[in-house]
Amino acid sequence: MWKLIIVEDEPLVRRTIVGRINWQEHGFELVGEAGNGQEALELMKSYNPDLIITDIVMPLMDGIELLKEARTGGWDCRFLMLTCMNDFEFARQALDYGASGYLLKLSMDVKSLETALYKIKRELESRAEVRELQEKQSLYRYRDLYRSLWDHFYLREGRHPGLEDEMVAMPSFSLQHVFFCAFLHDNVEYCMEQARKIGFLGSDAMSGPSEWSTFTLDGITTVFGWSDRTMAWKAPVFGESDTSYAAVYAKPFSASELGKVWFEALLMLDRCWHDGRTGLVSVDARFGQPMASSAVIGHKVSSSTSHPFSALSWSHERELLLIFEQSKVEACKTILDLLWNEMKDLSIPVTFVKETTVRLDRLFARIVNHPGLPSAELTVAASSQRLKELFWQRIERYLQHKAASEEELTDHEEINKIIRFIRQNYDENITLKSMARYVAMEEHYVSRLFKSKVGENLINYVQHYRVEKAKVFLAESDLSVSDVGCSVGFSNDNYFIKIFKRVTGITPSVYRKRMESQEEPQHI
Template identity: 40%
Template structure:
């Protein structure tokens, strides 16, 4: 909602402007009125409006002088001038000084005023976008720093701390934060603005920070009064949480509370929204609980033994424990993505794109998706059937890889096979399978090697050569990368686990 200052020495003209149009429906609100340019300039210095609608001919200080003086003072408010039929020369001067347009008093109507406001709205939005993009990289570093700090990761070394010291000198007095759990739905700043949740000024800057189906919007303001939340968020299409308008130096604390509030929707399966700062701030420095490696290792071992029933029960028990302890949604999703990659490696399959897991909007939904992926990996592992992506060229490439994995498989050769540009094919392959071509080939070869190690007594060197690794040392290195064991360790451990006790 853009703030408007009406500057006109005739009160009935100001009254006509107020009543002529539904300002809020156009995205504007009248924040003040002035009877001449001198009064208006003082008001602009005190509380800069986004738009000034000013008469050209006024006592004390006319509209042209007001426009010139405001620019000299560094005020960036947009201007629309009011003029009479015989004042076109003044209107031309106003346009030269940067006015967005002018309106004829005698013929002004709903259409002409609406068109002028629509033009100003586009200009102000564009100005805010440019300002937001100008320091976007610096802010993204700051958001990553906050994120790692909130979730107990490494906050960065001395060098990064020095770079982020700029946070304390940011030219913003306050911040408002909103997080949306939108899943697979597209979400951008344009989508946020269309929700009509906030009244921000042209001096406001906005950014987003996205993580696995959840996006946070940061609204930085040069003054505490620059921003106000205009709606409580009822009826939103996704779960959401909002902060209060707080001092800029409380940004991390505010974000932490917003994310805590959103966790409530994650576990409760609610589709509504709520305010974030109703939580208990006494827990501010309390570390978040984590999923222990011992628990993850038990899941992995069950899958390695191909005991999918045991894996299912253990995962469901672990999922229930996460809900009981209220682990943060972000940690749960990162755990699911990491576990999915490990299971795919064990099964010798291409990992699926993580976006599907990230698109989950409830804890139970993510657990069921992960179980279904594990079931698919187990089936492919036992059947030796290569995955199908639904993309003809990628499926053709996968079939070729599975038939010829023991040969020299290269990106150039596969791209030529499916008649695609190498760079384009490489990106498409990773999008459809979740891994690069070389990693996929390695996984297939390691899968075949595991089978030979399980079922034969062939020397490690010969196993490597048969599956496509003529260099033994390289085979051992790649095998350990994907299984966390050397071929000999794998054979010994698998053999020991298979013997009766």
């Protein structure tokens, strides 16, 4: 329904107009009546109408002055002017100021009124379509801004995260005041509902022209409100909102400060996520201690890492990768705990923790030839502890898949025992002598028995197995060739390259380049 206000100083004429037709059948809801322009202006402030039907000549404020005030005040409502036979000059002025049309009061009948309403409805529908298009354009415009800021917060090019001198320039939007609430939650509808519960949306203090938008990534949703005016703000009282997730809000501020304020809120959410905190807090609040993330921002970053924080935990990542390959369940859990504690102590941003987890999850799935599991439940985990629990469940599942898919190669118990030892400890110094001692058998007998059951001698088997594991690391990780060789048990680089080339026909570096080229999309 389009909202309608009728303005006429003569009560009898006004009642006649009100009762002339069924307004609702024509798509209009009569929300108010006024006897002059001043009264109408107050109603407009309350109802923000779509159509004003007004007499021109009235006391205190006439229809022309009301139209001028409406345009000056920013109202985009339509005006239908009512005039007498000798008011044509006034009617012409009204059209000049943007009135949609006029009707003669003495000759106005149902048909002429319906014709005028039909024309105005078409104008209103066209205006609605334009506004919808503008809102979509505005939405994309804001999303581009949010994404630019987000990427700048978490730089992917070996530089430090945070806000630097070359901070993303704020576009010159017409709405220069902004407020937001950031949630550790990925459901936009839920976040909008929670924002309303805490008084963030729809309060009288926030009335007036505004645009709303959201941005969701890595399980964090921020609800933004934009306005063209400075607004009074009554901060919600902690405990008013029954939020079961952490949320950080910022009261209205200048849009030029958006990058700094939003980044501070995200740092606070990082701390909430690591500590498992829930509830609502202001971006101006502190948890009684400096933000640990500020220490991380100053950390020296290795140019070989894929993102600024990977160097902080790569030693543990490498250990986790190696012992996962060797199916050492308890050791996997120990290293995972160390990795998680390190990221918590340094308040590694949520987005990087989740990126690391998803990357390792996909790598582990490939290592054991598992089709992989959807990553969505990892990226929306609302706390560090929950993410670790989900990740560990997946690690156990992958290891079970690996164990089930590995078949015994021989019918000899001691040889199978040696094979299992090699698979779990291929990075160690393995010799014929050490394996003979391991199964309490004589060396020459073990050598002949192993070759007869497996088809190759023990040392060749170890080298081939190490090369196969090296191929996985070369294709799926960022480890240097030297680190790959060390990780799979080769004593030095030259020996690793020599054996790798003997087995595959190419060097480790050439193998890696070939694997990378195979992953590149084919352009037609």
